[in-house]
Amino acid sequence: MQRRNLGTCLAGLVLAAQAALADVNVPAVYLRQEVDLPPTLSNLDPVPGDLGEIGARLGLADNMTTGSFLGQSYALEVISIPVGGDLIASARNALEQSPFLILDAPASDQLTVADLPEAQSALLFNASSADMNLRGEDCRSNLFHTLPSYQMRSDALMQFARFKKWESLPLVAGTHPQDKAFAEALRQSAAKFGLRIEGEKSWVFDADMRRNASQEVPLFTQDFGDYDILLIADELHDFGRYIAYNTWQPRPVAGSEGLVPTAWAPVVEQWGAAQLQSRFHDLAARPMHPQDYAAWAAMRSIGEAVTRTNSDDPAVLRAFILSEKFELAGFKGRPLSFRSWNGQLRQPIPLVTPRALVAQAPLEGYLHQRNELDTLGLDEPESACEAFR
Amino acid sequence: MLRSLPLLSLLVLSEPAMAAEIWVTNEKDDTISVIDIASLEVVRTIPTGERPRGITFSKDFSRVYICASDSDTVQVMDPETGKILHDLPSGEDPEQFVLHPNDRHLYIANEDDAVTTVVDTETRSVIAQINVGIEPEGMAVSPDGKIAITTSETTNMAHWIDTETRQLFANTLVDSRPRHAEFTAGGSELWVSSEIGGTITVFDTGTQTEKGKIEFEVQGVHPDRVQPVGFEFTADEKTAFVALGPSNHVAVVNAETLEVEDYILVGRRVWHMAFSPDKSLLFTTNGVSGDVTVIDVAKREAIKSIKVGRFPWGAALRP
Known part of the structure; x- marks a missing residue:
């Protein structure tokens, strides 16, 4: 009995499906x-x-x-x-x-x-x-x-910085339009969450960092003084990878490299x-x-x-x-x-x-x-x- | 008075032999924690295959089946010795399963493969593979054994399998990310929880149509974090206890009116659960906090938390 009911149901469903969904x-x-x-x-x-x-x-x-x-x-x-x-x-x-x-x-x-x-x-x-x-x-x-958007990602990073009480955040940005757009998002998000972008530098070197990152980056980051975390806007992943561990101050990096806010x-x-x-x-x-x-x-x-x-x-x-x-x-x-x-x-x-x-x-x-x-x-x-x- | 003491200790001593246990799979420790219900303590920790999740006992409790997901197998263990007797072919990435009332056929959800595998535990062979939706997880079988259910997390459906022909005879949509399914009311109702949808859908088994929906609201917790997963019914089937994932609460639902009567605070990311033999205690697995909460069913309150392994997932009673 039960079995027959199942069969009838099945036929009914298939018919309904074909009629309604074809x-x-x-x-x-x-x-x-x-x-x-x-x-x-x-x-x-x-x-x-x-x-x-x-x-x-x-x-x-x-x-x-x-x-x-x-x-x-x-x-x-x-x-x-x-x-x-x-x-x-x-x-x-x-x-x-x-x-x-x-x-x-x-x-x-x-x-x-x-x-x-x-x-x-x-x-x-x-x-x-x-x-x-x-x-x-x-x-x-x-x-x-x-x-x-860039801003969803930068807001995510700034929420975390706020949570960690990282309040002083210098920024190194590349020169491509994507780098500039992400840098601008980082600035806006810092303001939104009450943090300070203290010190900004543009990455305009044309040297090959695989050879001399250890010489250039310490000097490049020396005049940031003391800070909590260094932000990097390098959306095409050009120079950013050579900055971590080469900074003058022993501080982490975040943004396009290091700690990265991302969709996936x-x-x-x-x-x-x-x-x-x-x-x-x-x-x-x-x-x-x-x-x-x-x-x-x-x-x-x-x-x-x-x-x-x-x-x-x-x-x-x-x-x-x-x-x-x-x-x-x-x-x-x-x-x-x-x-x-x-x-x-x-x-x-x-x-x-x-x-x-x-x-x-x-x-x-x-x-x-x-x-x-x-x-x-x-x-x-x-x-x-x-x-x- | 003093003379009665030896008698008392004799009674206490004799109890462990027949003490009931809750077996908990620890997804990220590759172990089972065995909780003694009398003492509410972990009395044994048993190694398993990789990433153990689903767990169930044979009818006579002489064997325990364990989904060792990352070992791509279902392990069969002797619960007395904790020794693996043999592995069953399970298809890829078995996550959850259900044992048919015939005590012989395991219906297994293969999460990575969009397949439900039916395994004969006696001949140790695969007797059918049924294509279902993406990421099958929840598994149930009707008390009369005629219908098996697989829910698929990404396809958002309950797939109804005729256990005789092993074909799908209906596919019904539910809310996002269905996780668990159970028959109740003598098999006349099927309940399916939807983790991301935040609901339980109640189906009429005869017509496979929706007859009700349960929604949850935990004070002080954003609705997005109220995510129903595992659930179990009391002995009279009048009340359901529903694990609500990262809201860290278990809901108490009136199974007749479908209204939520209570919320009980438990450990973090509560996932599945199992009752003591008389159903007076309920044990919930809390994945993130790595513990098991013991709930007094009559009082509807948590009475103890028991540390187990990393990411406890499934729970099963061994009376």
């Missing part, structure tokens, strides 16, 4: 504008050619598994535009195929894509740029952000993260980087919204993603969600060394009336983003 197809495009990276002093850590892309592929695999039980299908195409290639034509081509784009491109190129007439009803995810203006005055209502790192293993790391490693044969995590989170956000709404309509998905019902299990110990005022994915920020997770922001004691994760990055009152209002 039409949900979710293609997505990973759109990459290739860029020339300036040379760095060391070649120890080359930027993987498939950075970000494999994260999206892992998100696709996760979505497809869920979809297989619900009759929903997913696909991913990768379009890579060479340096000097036709971004607009490629973006139009991508938007013809899908309203769901994951963007791996500089901030200005992302705005170009977001402003195309064809993109107005699309759902775009920035998985590569930490630029603060993209989340502020230059925000676009069709552009979401899964990579944390191989040392994140709690909260089930070990499973995500091992799934990624099986697919990529290399560790998972922050951009891989951001692309994974973008694909999974689309997937989570499709699962819960049973829709492939970008307008329906956008509304759901911005609603209180949306929550993404992102292996960082708390549900992740999107900020309704600028489309940024709220997320804890791990503070890591190459060998261990040191802490994870928000740190205990940083309270917020809405969500403790909003102590990291641009909060609603200070947001200059109008497009989401």
Whole structure:
């Protein structure tokens, strides 16, 4: 009797599933504008050619598994535009195929894509740029952000510095736009948490530090006097690696090197993260980087919204993603969600060394009336983003 | 008066032979801590394979099965001697399992493989592998043995397995990161906890439809940190005790009204639990603080914490 009931149920469910779910197809495009990276002093850590892309592929695999039980299908195409290639034509081509784009491109190129007439009803995810203006005055209502901003990372570091009572923090910054942007974020975060950036220097050496870091860096850091921790803004990882242990004062370094606030790192293993790391490693044969995590989170956000709404309509998905019902299990110990005022994915920020997770922001004691994760990055009152209002 | 003392000590001495124990797996120590329920002390520490998590005894308690996740095996141990009798093929990364009422088939969640493996403990062979969602974890089997459940953490589903055909016959969505499943009310209800969603979903077993949802609210703890994981029912099945992970509390839930009646403060990152034989005491594993909290079930209060190994995970009663 029981057995027959099961069989009937099964048939009923399958029929219902086919009737209700047959039409949900979710293609997505990973759109990459290739860029020339300036040379760095060391070649120890080359930027993987498939950075970000494999994260999206892992998100696709996760979505497809869920979809297989619900009759929903997913696909991913990768379009890579060479340096000097036709971004607009490629973006139009991508938007013809899908309203769901994951963007791996500089901030200005992302705005170009977001402003195309064809993109107005699309759902775009920035998985590569930490630029603060993209989340502020230059925000676009069709552009979401899964990579944390520079300021989310710098706030995380300053929360930790405050907690450790490291109050005097000199800064060494590189000259690339990314270095300057992170340095500016560090300054703003220091002010936000009542800390002092005391002494700033720009890294303009053109010597090869592998040979003479031990001679140059002590002198370079001597006139900082006494301090608690040395901040380094070197987002392209050019000179920063040669500063630790060579400073005049025996003090730790943090920022782009040393203690690093980041979206993701191989040392994140709690909260089930070990499973995500091992799934990624099986697919990529290399560790998972922050951009891989951001692309994974973008694909999974689309997937989570499709699962819960049973829709492939970008307008329906956008509304759901911005609603209180949306929550993404992102292996960082708390549900992740999107900020309704600028489309940024709220997320804890791990503070890591190459060998261990040191802490994870928000740190205990940083309270917020809405969500403790909003102590990291641009909060609603200070947001200059109008497009989401 | 004095004369009665030897008799008393004789009684005390004779007790350990029949004393009940709680067996706790220590995920990051590769050991089991054995807690004597009478003295509430650790009386034995037994080495296991790597990263022991799920633990369960055979019906007659002559064998104990242990998921040694990083050794990719289920170990079968003689609980008297603590010796490993043999390993069972388990599929990759076994995390949690459930023993079928037939005392023979183990249903194992292979966390890294998106598979549920069914192992025959007598022939020591895999008899089926069933594709399920990403990161399967919670495992349950109905009291009549006809339905097995696997929950998948990233796919966010309860997968319903017909144990005769070993095929899925239903897949039901739950909130984010389902962790644990139990049948109750004579098998007519299935409860599934969702760690990140912060809820327990109650299903009607006959129709596999949702009939209720339990939400939790611990004063002074942000809702994001209230993360239900393991749970157990009292003997009359009228009350459920629910471990709430990093909120460091256990909730007491009225299983009929689905209302939370109480919250009990325990150790840090409370995970799974097991009752004493008469269900008067409840033992919770607290991963981060590395201890076990003993709860007086009638009074609904913590009465002792017992230090065990690093990251205690599973708990099982040996009466």
